[in-house]
Amino acid sequence: MKIRSLAAALWLSTALVSPLAIPAATAQSVTRSMPAGQPVNDATPTPRDVAYPGGTIRLDVDATDTNQRIFRVKETIPVAAAGPMTLLLPKWLPGNHAPRGQIEKITGLNFAADGQPVAWKRDPLNVYGFIIDVPQGAREVLAQFQFISATTPAQGRVVVTPKMLNIQWESVSLYPAGYYTRQIPIQANVTYPAGWQAATALRGKRTGDTVVYDVIDYEALQDSPVFAGLHFKPVDLGRNVTLNIVADDADELDFKPEQIARHKKLVEEAGALFGAYHFDHYDFLLAITDELGGIGLEHHRSSENQVEPGYFKKWDSGDAQLDRNLLPHEFVHSWDGKFRRPDLLWTPDFNVPMQDNLLWVYEGQTQFWGYVLGARSGMFTKQETLDAYAHIAAKLDTTVGRQWRPMEDTTHDPIISARRPKGWVSWQRSEDYYNEGLMIWLEADAILRRQTRGAKGLDDFAKAFFGINPGDWGQVLYNRDDVIKTLNGVAPYDWAGFFRTWVDSPTRETPKGGFTLGGYRLTYADTPASYTKNVEAAQKIVDQSFGVGLMVKSDGEVSGITWDSAAFKAGIATGMKILAVNGDEYSADTLKAALTAAKGGKTPIQLIVKQDKYYRTLSLAYSDGLRYPRLEKTGQGEGSLDKLLAPRT
Ligand SMILES: [Zn+2]
Numbered sequence: 001m002k003i004r005s006l007a008a009a010l011w012l013s014t015a016l017v018s019p020l021a022i023p024a025a026t027a028q029s030v031t032r033s034m035p036a037g038q039p040v041n042d043a044t045p046t047p048r049d050v051a052y053p054g055g056t057i058r059l060d061v062d063a064t065d066t067n068q069r070i071f072r073v074k075e076t077i078p079v080a081a082a083g084p085m086t087l088l089l090p091k092w093l094p095g096n097h098a099p100r101g102q103i104e105k106i107t108g109l110n111f112a113a114d115g116q117p118v119a120w121k122r123d124p125l126n127v128y129g130f131i132i133d134v135p136q137g138a139r140e141v142l143a144q145f146q147f148i149s150a151t152t153p154a155q156g157r158v159v160v161t162p163k164m165l166n167i168q169w170e171s172v173s174l175y176p177a178g179y180y181t182r183q184i185p186i187q188a189n190v191t192y193p194a195g196w197q198a199a200t201a202l203r204g205k206r207t208g209d210t211v212v213y214d215v216i217d218y219e220a221l222q223d224s225p226v227f228a229g230l231h232f233k234p235v236d237l238g239r240n241v242t243l244n245i246v247a248d249d250a251d252e253l254d255f256k257p258e259q260i261a262r263h264k265k266l267v268e269e270a271g272a273l274f275g276a277y278h279f280d281h282y283d284f285l286l287a288i289t290d291e292l293g294g295i296g297l298e299h300h301r302s303s304e305n306q307v308e309p310g311y312f313k314k315w316d317s318g319d320a321q322l323d324r325n326l327l328p329h330e331f332v333h334s335w336d337g338k339f340r341r342p343d344l345l346w347t348p349d350f351n352v353p354m355q356d357n358l359l360w361v362y363e364g365q366t367q368f369w370g371y372v373l374g375a376r377s378g379m380f381t382k383q384e385t386l387d388a389y390a391h392i393a394a395k396l397d398t399t400v401g402r403q404w405r406p407m408e409d410t411t412h413d414p415i416i417s418a419r420r421p422k423g424w425v426s427w428q429r430s431e432d433y434y435n436e437g438l439m440i441w442l443e444a445d446a447i448l449r450r451q452t453r454g455a456k457g458l459d460d461f462a463k464a465f466f467g468i469n470p471g472d473w474g475q476v477l478y479n480r481d482d483v484i485k486t487l488n489g490v491a492p493y494d495w496a497g498f499f500r501t502w503v504d505s506p507t508r509e510t511p512k513g514g515f516t517l518g519g520y521r522l523t524y525a526d527t528p529a530s531y532t533k534n535v536e537a538a539q540k541i542v543d544q545s546f547g548v549g550l551m552v553k554s555d556g557e558v559s560g561i562t563w564d565s566a567a568f569k570a571g572i573a574t575g576m577k578i579l580a581v582n583g584d585e586y587s588a589d590t591l592k593a594a595l596t597a598a599k600g601g602k603t604p605i606q607l608i609v610k611q612d613k614y615y616r617t618l619s620l621a622y623s624d625g626l627r628y629p630r631l632e633k634t635g636q637g638e639g640s641l642d643k644l645l646a647p648r649t
Pocket of ligand 1: 298329333
């Protein structure tokens with residue numbers, strides 16, 4: 001500001017006299033101050049693999065406020081020495097693969113030692129850190145704060161309703177910096193709303209409405225969240241696996257024996273596949289609700305799962321069919337993700353950044369086995385599985401962003417995008433390592449079966465890779481070479497080249513060798529197969545991303561556009577509202593009828609669209625009609641894909 005006005009003044013005075021004076025003024029105007037540097041802030045120590053010398057932390061959580069949804073926390077942290085100490089809230093959350101700790105919801109924080117207040121200061125280099133100075137002679141520090149959980153979805157995921165709640169320990173506890181979290185013992189106590197029951201992988205003793213949980217290390221505590229509720233039912237699935245159900249209404253807890261039989265078979269099929277269980281006990285936490293925020297989050301000895309009301313009551317509905325993929329996926333993570341973990345995704349505490357490069361194994365192969373185990377256990381039918389594969393492959397083919405962005409780069413998307421909505425997802429790409437990972441593993445399975453004349457498949461990889469050390473619920477790390485070595489142990493092949501092609505390089509289309517080698521091919525028809533039909537119903541959309549390149553909500557709002565498609569070329573953007581199609585008011589049926597009528601013709605479809613305050617008429621040149629993906633059998637008899645989906649027990 002100062003330099004600019006000075007230059008202007010000089011220009012005025014010199015311009016009247018002589019242009020030769022101008023260079024002097026310009027020279028002054030480019031002055032740049034150069035600070036010498038910045039003092040280094042090293043307040044927060046890096047974690048070391050030594051026992052926390054203070055001893056066992058005691059954590060008291062009051063979870064009774066279901067109206068204002070405030071968790072009240074008292075944490076007693078024993079200390080071994082006086083001096084500076086940093087207490088951290090978890091920032092990098094396992095399973096989220098990203099820095100998602102809700103630090104903004106920590107309020108009312110205060111510290112005390114021997115009844116005297118202790119001042120705190122936030123670490124400006126890591127705002128999840130609170131620095132205190134432990135006074136001489138103090139043996140423990142008391143931290144008190146609230147976690148003000150979301151009261152509307154706009155603030156974040158809703159974790160408390162009048163009927164149920166979800167405790168995630170990363171929101172209600174701090175840990176001392178400088179130690180591997182597995183070296184910090186902690187004993188948690190929770191007071192629940194009167195009469196509610198709670199389920200978690202933790203074990204403890206209940207007195208009244210307070211549960212005193214057994215001492216555990218801080219890492220395992222984080223990995224053992226709680227679902228509690230008024231309407232609660234535990235169901236034994238065998239093998240020390242329990243299905244703990246909470247629901248908005250009591251009648252959602254009623255199920256038929258054959259429905260539970262499929263969940264039991266899921267547990268058996270997983271054991272048959274991996275050849276070992278890596279837990280002493282496992283708790284599915286299942287919330288049947290449309291009030292609690294959505295979740296599907298894996299843990300080593302449990303998982304957090306939300307499904308829509310009707311999970312048992314409307315077993316044959318599209319919503320329930322889609323939801324039945326959740327439990328198989330999260331269960332597989334006990335082996336793939338929790339027990340076997342990519343080396344750089346493992347971190348010693350929850351403030352060291354995670355590196356997501358191998359998520360195409362962690363999530364991709366879990367996505368693969370989730371569908372396979374779902375089919376083998378009867379959670380969904382083989383035909384529903386094939387329909388899902390067709391939808392997944394076709395959707396990935398519309399993701400033309402693959403031409404510039406290799407699949408592996410999408411593993412960083414949880415950090416880059418944090419699941420915010422995207423305007424041009426088919427060009428930006430999203431967390432494609434899930435489904436494209438599934439397609440890569442389908443092809444790998446088909447190659448293994450071909451190379452071994454049907455003797456072996458990815459089942460053999462799973463046993464060799466995930467089935468080691470039965471009962472071990474620690475972590476065994478791996479890198480890409482370990483994956484390649486294990487695959488070569490099943491059947492020698494150029495696996496390194498296979499991954500270079502599909503994982504590391506931009507590609508023209510999604511890998512479909514799992515279909516073609518497996519006896520199927522992807523085709524298109526003008527009516528939807530079961531999976532696409534369920535997606536359209538559940539999301540209340542018309543999904544023609546495979547054809548004209550449009551996804552439209554029931555009110556006409558465009559929710560997605562395939563880059564370079566006919567809809568793209570017509571000038572349509574996400575967020576526009578289609579008001580009329582060929583002069584008729586928008587409805588799903590009008591759009592579908594217009595697309596059908598345009599098939600093979602030359603007359604463009606006329607659209608009236610609204611964007612903000614502006615109305616436009618757009619001309620949509622398209623003549624391929626409705627296009628819905630499905631798998632078609634190509635060979636006679638049982639192909640390798642049929643063999644993959646067949647039950648093992
Ligand atoms: Zn997952």
